[in-house]
Amino acid sequence: MQRTTIAALAFACLASSVSAETIQERAAPCFACHGDHGQSGTENIPSLGGQQAPYALIQLFMFREKLRTFDPMNEMTKSFSDDDLKTFSDFIATLPKPPPPADAGDSARIQRAQAIVMQNHCNSCHKADFSGGDNVPRIADQREDYLAKTLREYKDNSRHGYDGTMADVMGSVTTDQIADLAYYISRVR
Numbered sequence: 001m002q003r004t005t006i007a008a009l010a011f012a013c014l015a016s017s018v019s020a021e022t023i024q025e026r027a028a029p030c031f032a033c034h035g036d037h038g039q040s041g042t043e044n045i046p047s048l049g050g051q052q053a054p055y056a057l058i059q060l061f062m063f064r065e066k067l068r069t070f071d072p073m074n075e076m077t078k079s080f081s082d083d084d085l086k087t088f089s090d091f092i093a094t095l096p097k098p099p100p101p102a103d104a105g106d107s108a109r110i111q112r113a114q115a116i117v118m119q120n121h122c123n124s125c126h127k128a129d130f131s132g133g134d135n136v137p138r139i140a141d142q143r144e145d146y147l148a149k150t151l152r153e154y155k156d157n158s159r160h161g162y163d164g165t166m167a168d169v170m171g172s173v174t175t176d177q178i179a180d181l182a183y184y185i186s187r188v189r
Contacts, residue, residue: 023091033072038095046146050097050131050138057089057161068160071076098141105187113184116177120169130188135162140188148182 028047035041038048048056062068064077064085080088117123126132132142139147153159155170155178173181 015086023087027088027091030076038092039098040143040146043143043145044149045143047098047142048092049095050140051092051095051112052132052134052136052138053093054134055137056092057085059141060085060088062162067162068078070158076179097138098140098143098189100189101186104189105183110184113180116173116181117184118165122181125165130185139185142186144182144186147185148178151178151181 031038033040033042033045033049035045038050040047059068060077060080063070063073064080066074077085115124123130125136126139127136130138146150150159151170152167152172152175155173157167158169170178
């Protein structure tokens with residue numbers, strides 16, 4: 001999806017969200033990018049379903065304050081009050097988690113990724129089932145392309161979290177390992 005198209009959708013979302021009354025009406029335009037019920041079908045756009053409200057709140061705040069930059073999301077959230085951020089994050093937490101892909105995946109890649117997970121203690125913050133918690137995102141069954149993109153961005157420091165944990169973890173992870181991690185996490189059962 002081109003940036004101009006995404007920007008137009010974000011503007012439409014913003015215009016719609018200002019005049020709508022219920023959170024379902026206000027959030028409906030968000031699904032143009034993030035998919036029906038928060039299940040993304042768009043390359044490099046995350047599924048929102050299954051995220052905890054505290055994590056969603058932090059991300060929306062970071063977009064509003066341009067601590068995390070992605071023009072459509074920065075535009076979408078720039079007029080949000082603190083109450084709007086809370087309302088949207090609470091709504092996001094009600095969306096169904098994404099289902100895993102139908103295929104079980106390549107067992108060799110999954111085993112390699114499981115070793116990387118253990119070595120880097122990914123399952124301590126994100127939990128053993130990668131469901132996350134509070135301010136840690138649910139990454140289980142997230143889009144593989146989005147996971148790979150995000151991990152690469154943490155590795156090269158082009159994406160910053162609210163602390164340096166992910167950049168530290170990703171420092172020793174190779175590009176090939178990122179591909180295996182994204183493959184595995186997107187298929188967690």
